Amino acid sequence: MQQADFTNPKNTMHYLRSHVFILRSKQMFKRLSFVTTLVILAALILVVPVMAQDEEPTADVSVLGSGDISISFWNGLTGSDGVTLNEMLANFVAENPEITVTTEIVAWNDLYAKLQAAFVAGNPPDVFMLHASEVPQFGSYGVLKDLGPWYTSGGGWFPDDDISESTLNGMMYEGTLVAIPLDNHGRGLWINVDMFEAAGLDPDMDPPTTYEGWVDLFQQLTLDADGNNAASPDFDPENVVQWGYAVGEWPRVNFLGALAQQGGSLVSEDGSTVTVNSEAGITALQQAVDLVYEYNVSPPEAGFDTWNAFGAGTLAVIPTGTWFRNQAETFSDINSRAWPAPQFGPEPGTWFGAHAWMVPASLEGEKLDAVETLIQWVSENQVAWAASGQVPARLSAQAALDADNYPSNILLGQGFSDYGVLDYGHVAIQEMYAALDPELSEALNGLKTVEEALNDAAERMQAVLDRN
Template structure:
C-alpha cells in the first residue's frame, strides 16, 4: 500500500513539474525597479526593402528591416525586454491568426492588413483583443483622422492603433483625353452628369472603320474588390444600415446609383462589353498598357498609381469619384494598423502598448507613407506632406477624409459574395438593379439575423 502511495506521489510530482515546464511565462516579471521584463511577440507582413538591397532568394531584399530596426531601438531603451518578430505573408495572416486563436496561442501584437478595412469585431467579441483607450489622451486621439479611429472603435472603446489608410480614386489617361480633345475635370472634381458627358466624348472610333476603339470608362465587379462601389454610395446609399441590422442596398438612392453605372455600358455604350466582369488584370491593361490603352478612365486603389508611375509609365491624373445627389465626394478605403491581443499582466500590457505607439507615431507614419506607398492615419504625419514630390499620390492623399468604411459585420464576406453576384447580373444586363437587390435582400438579412 505504501509503495502505491509513494508511486502516486511521484507521479503527481512529475505532473506538476511537467505543468511548470509547459506553463506559458509570456507574462514576464517585474524587476526591483518596478519595470516589466520579458518577451513580446509581434507578427508582421513584408513591407519594403532598403534601396539597393537584393538579398534573399527572390532578390527583393529584406522587407522586414524597418520593424527589425525599431525592435532593436526599443530593446536598447528597455533593458530586459525582448521582442520576437514572426514573419507572416499577408495572404496567410487571417488563417494563421484563426488557428492560433483557436489554440489560445495568439501573439501579443498583430497587424491589421490595410485591405481588411478595420479591426475584427469577431476577435473583439471573442475577448482576444485588448482595448487601448486608456493608453491615449484626448489630444493624442485628436491627431487621427476620424474615419480611421472609427474603423478601430467598437462599443465606444478603441481596439488598436490606426497606422495607415488607402483609398480608391479615379485615374484618367491624359493622352487619351488629349487625343479626343477633351478637358479633364478642373482640380479633379466633377458631378455625375459632368462625368457621363466626359465619358461620352472619350468614346470614339480612332481609325475610322466604323467601330469604337476607345471607351470612356470601365471597371470590374468581383467579391472582395470595391473599385466600383464609391459610385454606389454617391447618392447617399450604403449596403447595410448603420446598426448592421438591415440590408439597405435596395434603397432608391443605392438602386439608382447602381443602375446608372451599369447603364454606362447598357444604355450610353461608353464602356466595353467586358465592363462588370471579373478580369482585373485585363481591365488595368486596357487603361495602362502602352500596347492597348483603349479605356480613358478607370477607378483603382492607390497601388495602381505607383504602377502607372513605374511598371506601366502613363501620363495620367488622379480625380475624385463624381458626386451624386448627396453633393459630397466619397471613396472606399482600408485602414491598416496594430492590435494587442489578450494580456494576463497589466504591467506587460503597458509595455506592449508603449511599443505599439513607438512604431506608429508621427515620424514612423510619415516614413511608411514615403516608403510603403500608403497614407498616414495621423493628421500630423499627413501635414508633413510625404508626397511633396509626387503630385498624383498627394492628390489621392487629399481623399483620406472622404473614405467610407465597408460594413464591419462578422458575416461580411458572405454578404459581399451575395451582393457582388447580383451586381454582375446587373452589369451583364440580366437584371435591373432593383431586381438584383430585391433578390439579395432576403439572403443578406438571413445572415444579419
C-alpha cells in the same frame, strides 16, 4: 445530428459564431471573463479537427532582426505596401536591436480564417493587422486587448486628436479602443494624361460633378478602331480599342461610394435592415451598368484586367485605390496622375478603409512591451508609410507630406477627410460582403437586372444580419 465539415475554415468560422458567440445575443457575453472565453475556445479544439494541410494558406515569411525578444506579426499586405512596411520594420529592429520581428503575409481572405484558427488553438500572433471594418467581428470574439491606455485620452502616447473622428470611431468596439490606426486607404481615379490631351481635354480641369458630365467625359475618351469616340454616330461598340472607363476593379467599393452619393447606406440607421436594394442602391448600380450597356464607355466586369489595360494604354480612366501609386510608377510609358473619385450622385462620396494594429488580449510581459514599442515607432514614422501609396492615419503626418513626392496621397486623403465613407463594420461583415459581391458582378455582366441582383443580395445579406 450531422457533424459539420471543419476542414473548411469558413465552416469553422460559422461554428464559432453560432455555438460560442451566440452568447452575446443572449446578453451573456459581456459577463464572461476573458479566461472563460479562452476555455470555451479551447474546448472547441476537441470538436474542430485540424485543417487539412492543403488548406493552409502560403505565407510570405520574413525574419527581421536578431534580438532576444521575438514577436510575431501577421498581416494581409500582399502588394507593394507590404514591402514598404517590412522596410520600415527593418529600420525599427535596427534601432531596437533587442527585438526580432517575424512577419507573415497572407492574402486577406486567408488571413481571417488563419487568425480564427490560431485563436481557437490558443496560439495567435503577438500582433496582427486588419481593417477597421473587422474590428466588430474580432471584438465580438473577446480576443482583442483594450488599447485605450495607449491613447492620450487614457494616459498613453497615441494622440486621439491626431486622427479623424471617423477613423477614431473605427478603432472602437462597444466603446472600447481595441486598435491603433496605421492609415486611411480608399478610392480615387488615375487618368492617362496623354489620352486626355489627345481628346482635347484639359487634365487640369475641374472634374465633373454630375453623372451626365462624367458620361460625356468617358465618351470622348472611348475610341473604336476607326478613331470614332463613343459620342459619334459612327462609333462601333463592337470594335473598341480604347476604353474611357472600367467598372470592373473591385465593384463593391465603387458601389458603396456611389451608394453614399445617392444618400443610401448598406444597412438602416438602427442596423437591423439591409438597404442595398433601396432606391439609392438601385440608382447607384444602374448608373454603373449603363456605362457598360447604354453608353458603351466601359467593358463588362468579367475578363477585363483594369491594371493591365491601363498599363497597356487601352484604358483612359481607372477607378482604383491609393495602393495604385507604386503600380502607376512602373508604367513608365504612361503619363498618369491621380484624380478624385467620380461624383455620379447629388453629393460627393468615396469609400475608404483603415489598416489597424490589433493585439491579442492574452499578450503580456516583455512581448507586450515589445509590441507596443513597435506600434509606437511605426506610428511616429507614418510619413515613411506614405511610400506605400496609403494615406497616413495621423493628421500631422498627412500635413508633413511633400506635394512633389506624394501628390496622390494628399489629393485622395483630402477626399477621405472631406467626404469619405468608412467601410461598414459588423461582426459578420465578411459574410455580408460574400453575399453582395457576386450579385454586383451578375448585374455588371448583364446576367441579372439591377433590381434582381440587389434584391437577391439583400435577401442573403439580411439572413446573415438576422443570424448575428
